[in-house]
Amino acid sequence: MEPLDQDLDESELELPTEPMLLNVGPAHPAMHGTVRIVMELSGEIIERCDVQVGYLHRGFEKMCERGTWTQVFPYVDRCNYVSPMLNNVGFALAGEKMLGITVPERCQWYRMILGELARMSDHLTCDGAMAMELGAFTPFLWMIKCREMLWEIMEEETGARLTHSFGRIGGMAAPPTDGFKEHVKAVVKHILSVLDEVERLLLGNRIFLDRLENVGIISAEDAISLGWTGPCLRAAGVPYDVRKAHPYLKYGEVDFDVPVGSTSDSFDRFMVRIAEMRQSARIIDQCVARMPDTGPVNVDDPRVILPPKEEVYNTIEGTIQHFKIVMEGLKLPAGEVYSYTEAGNGELGFYLVSDGSGTPHRVRIRPPCFLVTAGLERVITGQMMADVVPSFGSLNMIGGECDR
């Protein structure tokens, strides 16, 4: 440590000048989820640091291997628990890719709306928490209130606020409710107005700007070489978005922009998320306009989709269909597939291996924030100790997804 009194001659005092080793986390309020950072400090400057993940490892991928393919949905819910619907849809798309089926148009629009709502909830949480950690509590409350409204939509649609388990291979668990479109329109409108207010409140605030601007910079080359995707990569100026680069569902048919940053600092990451929420609202508007109000949500394939209950109770064919899918699980053809979508934090990939039975042989999840967290060391080395909190916050590590 540096001597307290700068006037004294160091050699006379013989005080040690070794760097201080400081351990933050895994159970520290600023460590989102549970992650541990061991820092070597010289004064308040981080000389070296070691980011250790894995404290939230629950063995999800292994657990997936003992149930049916449908029983994987609750596990992916609990990966990124801030935007579980994106995980649900991502996994459903992977299974459908393996089966070679496409869900009906109505379901595709429905999945896009729910997914974009989940993305907004993800970004609201991340940006709100960043503001709060810098002392701006009001925007946090506003944004969490908005998230609450989104969760109310989710609750109405799926029956669950957080862990929906709503996706199904071949469709969704239920069709949209009657008031779905009106509900979504009203909430999105409100969220856009709150975003304006948040910007007015924060972007003129000198403390907020000073804490974020030119802090936690990573070069675009580094970000790409680390495998970064999502808002963190786009903040570094790389316009890679799975929805644009490899469109799935109906993303190829809607208009939206991919916001990018310029300096790749914490502030850029904050602003990219704000801008993405506005783009999500744009996408939702178009989806709501184009989603049919009637028509099937699930594919018409009895090998994949559970029959309606009245058929299960009244016809032997329905009973057998139900029995086979519930007891043995729907069967994906033997083989492997990699399917990827744009989740809240970037490219969420599912690598599935099936042996043709009703049980997954392997479910490998590529969590976007695992790779982003791998870059945290580069982001904070050389920074002040106090900048760890907003820099780390801007990467939006989600423990459940990172450690699985």
Added chain:
Amino acid sequence: MPSFKLDDKDIAFEPGDTIIRAAHRAGVDVPHYCWHPGLSVAANCRMCLVELMPPPGRPAMMLDVLAWDELHQTYVPQKKPKLQPACQQAAADGMVVKSQTSEHAIKARSAVQELLLLNHPVDCPICDQAGECRLQDYWLEHQASKKRMRDEPVHKPKGVVFGPTIVYDAERCIMCTRCVRVSAELARDPVLSMRERGNLNEITVAPGRQLDHNYTLMTEYVCPVGALTSSDFRFKARVWFLRSARSTCVGCATGCSSFTDFDPRNQKVYRYRPRENAAVNKYWMCDEGMLDYQRIHKGRVLEARIKGEGVSDAAALEKAAELLKQASPQKTAILLSAEHSSEDNTALLDLGKALGALQVYYTGRPEGQGDDILMSADKNPNTAGVLALSGGKAKPFADLVAALKEGKVGALLALGSAVGNPNEAAALKEAKNFVALSTHDGAIADHASVVLPASSWAEADGTFVNRTGLRQESDRAINPQGASRPAFRWVQELAKLLSVSLPWKKASELRALSVAAPSPSIAPGAE
């Protein structure tokens, strides 16, 4: 060897084979309900229909049919090839058969499946067959469509008691006649037949008769659907919770290969199923054997006893060792059991050898009914094994009775539960210093001073030698019940307390010895 082509695969066959039999042997499944490798061909389910390609230069046999034209909303005349049942069609060299690759066969199977389900009740949730039902499997594989018929299905009798072991549900029945053929061909008692026609078809028992031959449970076993259910297994367990261990039936000296189906959660055995074994039982087992699993849980000795009182294992072992030390080696007798595996008997013989015991006897369960199909009159699974292990020197139970009466036996170490002649069981009262390793209550456990609870055949791996001298392994299914342990483990404990050493330590070493030593492992000079 001649061969034919099934889809893309070459299948070799022996002269006289049908297509399905040759395919079955080659491990290729042609879907079927009524065909069974052990029964005659009925060719009535029509599930195995295949398309036969005509020989080169010859026209295919075609049928005139009317097909529905969706566009013009009318029927139009068309031709389709005449399909043949693979179970009846004799294989010929160079024949080209299309099964999964023929659109006509695929369509026909879907139609057959739909027809079979036409009047089928919605019974899966209460049907014992659910989970191993052909109707369920084939619906997914060959039909996968929804119900089209809107009429009320035909109702037929349910819960018809066919006999002491079998309950029949006519609504679930697909009239494959496998049960009729099992009765007529395997049991040689044609007590079942069919009556009425078309959708009023049902299976009936001959007037004035019951389904009560010795192979009634085989009718349930071959039933591809849930029409015949065993009154013993009915509503007891759901099959997807059961696990199977490969076992050998210990009901008699035939030693049929079987599966022991047990629930790992409550460690209970629920049924036996025959396991295909061309050398012994082919596809079958008798009723007595099928129900023999009940003895695993009935009448068991589950705690150590001294004079009928339950005691701790340690106390019983100490007392047993003390008793066995009372007599001189000349007056110590060993009683082997044909009920137990070769491992258990080898262990006991080895202990006797270590103690210098000079008298070796054997016993087992009394004789029962036998027939010329599968059942042996000798109801012990390992008589041949015990005689081979003792080198033929083990003497029958009657000799032990005589020796007891003459006072030649000072201490008796017995394995097993029952004695061959129940009338002579009373002689065991005379036995002094009597230690028993018993699985079940019976003459031996009743008269012994110390009883150590032995595990049954379902609770330990073991080998049994059947009446033809065939050595077969039986795998452990459940954990030892109560305080029971495999008999050879008790022998090991006793040897420790008696300060003698045995030529093996591990179960695998014991098995190797019991297999490798047909010569007597008995004290030399023990004539």
